[in-house]
Amino acid sequence: MSVLSILIADDExxxxxDLKEMLQGAGHIVCGESNNGLKAVELAKSLAPDLAILDVMMPGLDGLETAKIIHSMNIPVLLLTAYSQPNFINRAEKVSVYGYLVKPITERDLLPAIQIAYARWREMQDVRTKLENTQLELQSQKLIARARAILAAREKVSNYDAHQLLIQQAMNLRISVVNLAAQIINQAKDYLQEK
Known part of the structure; x- marks a missing residue:
């Protein structure tokens, strides 16, 4: 497992x-410590850790609310608690934490939980990136299809010939087919508005 910078927040x-000793013993860097949720949020903003380990019950802002805010910063969270009741687990699930450990914490439990939590977060990042790329590709294909239809109607050619024309014009202008498609669509909109 790679070395992670980890933020710890626990009021005890x-x-x-104990957490710091276990983490440093395993080669991780404890980049910040806090005894309350508000300070943990401030530290997360300024330090941008790879992972945050939060106690559920802290003064001021509790660990679940803190986890929600830190998760919105795209930082994975592992929760620690003395409570294992279902209502805490259900609340933890809703704030998108990547792990939940019941105290007392041992190195045997902590290190695998960190590894799994971070791995799951990385997988989610990969899925999010693939989804964004797929959405961009779909938008590009829609632009190209609209531009191809405009060209086909304007030049009175087939869709195939319009597509070839689109590719050739993009090559001649040394721009991407998507950029040319956007230009053709905008020109068509401008033309329609002038009428």
Missing amino acids: ALTRL
């Missing part, structure tokens, strides 16, 4: 110390 100083 002894727990923070």
